[in-house]
Amino acid sequence: xxxxxxxxxxxxxxxxxxxxxxxxxxxxxxxxxxxxxxxxxxxxxxxxxxxxxxxxxxxxxxxxxxxxxxxxxxxxxxxxxxxxxxxxxxxxxxxxxxxxxxxxxxxxxxxxxxxxxxxxxxxxxxxxxxxxxxxxxxxxxxxxxxxxxxxxxxxxxxxx
Amino acid sequence: xxxxxxxxxxxxxxxxxxxxxxxxxxxxxxxxxxxxxxxxxxxxxxxxxxxxxxxxxxxxxxxxxxxxxxxxxxxxxxxxxxxxxxxxxxxxxxxxxxxxxxxxxxxxxxxxxxxxxxxxxxxxxxxxxxxxxxxxxxxxxxxxxxxxxxxxxxxxxxxx
DNA sequence: AATCAATTGCTGAGCAGTCAATGATTCCCT
DNA sequence: AGGGAATCATTGACTGCTCAGCAATTGATT
Numbered sequence: 001x002x003x004x005x006x007x008x009x010x011x012x013x014x015x016x017x018x019x020x021x022x023x024x025x026x027x028x029x030x031x032x033x034x035x036x037x038x039x040x041x042x043x044x045x046x047x048x049x050x051x052x053x054x055x056x057x058x059x060x061x062x063x064x065x066x067x068x069x070x071x072x073x074x075x076x077x078x079x080x081x082x083x084x085x086x087x088x089x090x091x092x093x094x095x096x097x098x099x100x101x102x103x104x105x106x107x108x109x110x111x112x113x114x115x116x117x118x119x120x121x122x123x124x125x126x127x128x129x130x131x132x133x134x135x136x137x138x139x140x141x142x143x144x145x146x147x148x149x150x151x152x153x154x155x156x157x158x159x160x
Numbered sequence: 161x162x163x164x165x166x167x168x169x170x171x172x173x174x175x176x177x178x179x180x181x182x183x184x185x186x187x188x189x190x191x192x193x194x195x196x197x198x199x200x201x202x203x204x205x206x207x208x209x210x211x212x213x214x215x216x217x218x219x220x221x222x223x224x225x226x227x228x229x230x231x232x233x234x235x236x237x238x239x240x241x242x243x244x245x246x247x248x249x250x251x252x253x254x255x256x257x258x259x260x261x262x263x264x265x266x267x268x269x270x271x272x273x274x275x276x277x278x279x280x281x282x283x284x285x286x287x288x289x290x291x292x293x294x295x296x297x298x299x300x301x302x303x304x305x306x307x308x309x310x311x312x313x314x315x316x317x318x319x320x
Numbered sequence: 321a322a323t324c325a326a327t328t329g330c331t332g333a334g335c336a337g338t339c340a341a342t343g344a345t346t347c348c349c350t
Numbered sequence: 351a352g353g354g355a356a357t358c359a360t361t362g363a364c365t366g367c368t369c370a371g372c373a374a375t376t377g378a379t380t
Contacts, residue, residue: 227358228359229357229359239357239358239359239360240359242359243359243361244360260358263357264358265357265358265359266357266358266359267359
């Protein structure tokens, strides 16, 4: 077997490995799931999935102060990404910018009444899709393991 | 409790629900994982994660005919997305377009020697990151369940 | 107290994808 | 055989992000 043939062979083996397949599956499943949610939310509630994720944080505890910085870290966006996202959400009347009392560099974000109303409608759509494509396909016994595993992965990623 | 207060309360409850959290975790973990891989591959091998996913398919079985259409479906991209991706990969010399023998509408894609060489280097980088952030954090017993669950989710998404 | 470093949000330029429309080919049906 | 519908790849116009650089503010050190 000449060197070129061996290289082909090595490549084929690497491409066929268990790990590569499994990892690919995780990415693919997550991507498809997010696309599904996103189109459903856009069609029925005129919000993107990303905007929905912002509204989740803002509605969870209305008294909590949430800065753009915090949102960026939590959604894995850059600060400029968040600036533009909040721009659009403000333009759509979902959200309001408020200067942070303790730090004049920072900008707090809070949901408007309209934002909360949209969030409530979106949450039911969200729940339907999640129920159908995330909860239903997974055996009851596996669900807890799945979420636990995801938590560990997230932790490992955050720690470095 | 007046109507506005009730709405706030409903919103807070919805934002706090188990399902919302769990689902958010899946998306976040997958996103972070993909970003991690992507930057590692870009830095050390000058390929994006998406390009790497293409190379996996092309190297797995060198005799197999792979069209742009097939790639698009498999990577959940649109046909125009694939056209542009293959444009860039062709420009980088990783890949070659070949007219499909049986169907003159279709275009087959195959890896060049350079593409296979890059893939081999990228695969070791990929394996390191996957090992560290995907395999290591998940308990041995959970791993099989996790991949099985992901497979079921993917199946549910594909069937509709 | 003064300075230097770090953090926060914003802007211009660029990149990687989408959507809608198009031309070329193939499939299906009668 | 012929005509309409479907399928494939491509392009132009757009979107939503990133990156690099900025000004304003804050923190840390001496």
